[in-house]
Amino acid sequence: MSEQRTPTHARGPRQNSLAEKFKTLSRGTEWQQVSQQQVNFDTYHPQGMSKVGDQLFLSSVEVLELPGRYTERDDDNDSPGRGVGHLFKMNEQGQLVDKIELGKEAIYHPGGIDYDGNYLWVPVAEYRPDSRSIIYRVDPESMEATPVFRVADHIGGLIYNADRDSLYGVNWGSRTFYRWNLTGTGEIINQNKPLTEQAIQNPEHYVDYQDCQYIGDDLALCSGVAVYQPSNASDVQLGGIDLVxxxxVTPEYQVPVTEWTPDGMVMTRNPFLAEERTDSLRFYFLPEDNTSHLFTYEINTSQSR
Structure with missing residues (x-):
């Protein structure tokens, strides 16, 4: 069992130093790349990333057969497709330490993940909207995965609010948030409550959240991307990170991310991770599929404004 996280922020007026540093960022912020480390295994299609100690955890979907009915093509069908859900443990040098498979039958698409101080929370869904999901709790040391509950929707990402023992999920495209209250042992209190009564509409529309991270004081960072298709032009990727x-369940501060890979992929296309330093913020991004690089950026927040 990993060491238990103790909440570092008291309730009441919020003085969240990570959030305050984040709110110094702007469109004109200089993102300083400090490393670009190639990952030494096939990452397939990465989804979520968390850090426990000096180990990184990466959720990913390996698609063996594309599903139907998740676009509006005329040739779409009812097939859920086929695939394998993965959770990888790796070090910051991109070397694989351990891995497990998650999901069951048509439910094989992991989403964004979060760490509660003891366990990783990982959603695995069908690869299409308005479908169904299994929510897993994973011991980061043993990599033992326990299915906790099921949801009658595609859950594409999770946030664990350690200050209120509650779990938030975002659905396909992050248009809807769901909230579940938990007991101290991680059991869902309101599991049988109708899903519509747990739904909270996301008022933010400029990006779809891909991965979220709880930072304390009822606050989370959510990164995402939106892809626009101008006529007679290449796709345009818009990336951003919100302080939610x-x-x-509303954005308190929003920052565009204007950093791309050499092939033109915006950094927030796939998973991300944020860390607070004394006078800076460090961000990890893994935007590429299959043959991936771990991009690390440092922002001097004392000079951001």
């Missing part, structure tokens, strides 16, 4: 107030 979980009390109202």
């Amino acid at each position: 107030d979980l009390r109202s």
Whole structure:
């Protein structure tokens, strides 16, 4: 069992230093790349990333057969497709340490993940909207995975609010948030409550959240991307990171991310991770599929404004 996280922020007026550093960022912020480390295994299609100690955890979907009915093509069908859900443990040098498979039958698409101080929370869904999911709790040391509950929707990402023992999920495209209250042992209190009564509409529309990270004080960072298709032009990828107030599930501060891979993929296309340093923020991104690189950026927040 990993060491238990103790909440570092008291309730009441919020003085969240990571959030305050994040709110110094702007469109004009200089993102300083400090490393670009190639990952030494096939990452397939990465989805979520968390850090426990000095180990990184990466969720990913390996698609063996594309599903139907998740676009509006005329040739779409009812097939859920075939695939394998993966959770990888690796070090910061991109070397694989351990891995497990998650999911069952048509449910093989892991999403964004979060760490509660003891366990990783990983959603695995069908690869199409308005479908179904299994929510797993994973011991980061033993990599033992326990299915906790099921949801009658595609859950594409999770946030664990350690200050209120609650779990938030975002669905396909992150248009809807769901909230589940938990007991101290991680059991769902309101599991049988109708899903529509747990739904909270996301008022943010400029990007779809791909991965989220709880940072304390009812706050989460959510990164995402939107892809626009101008006529007679290449796709345009818009990336961004939001500071989300979980009390109202609304963005408190929003920052565009204007960094791309050499092949033109915006950094927030896949998973991300943020860390606070004394006078800076460090961000990890893994935007590429299959043959991936772990991009690390440092922002001097004392000079951001």
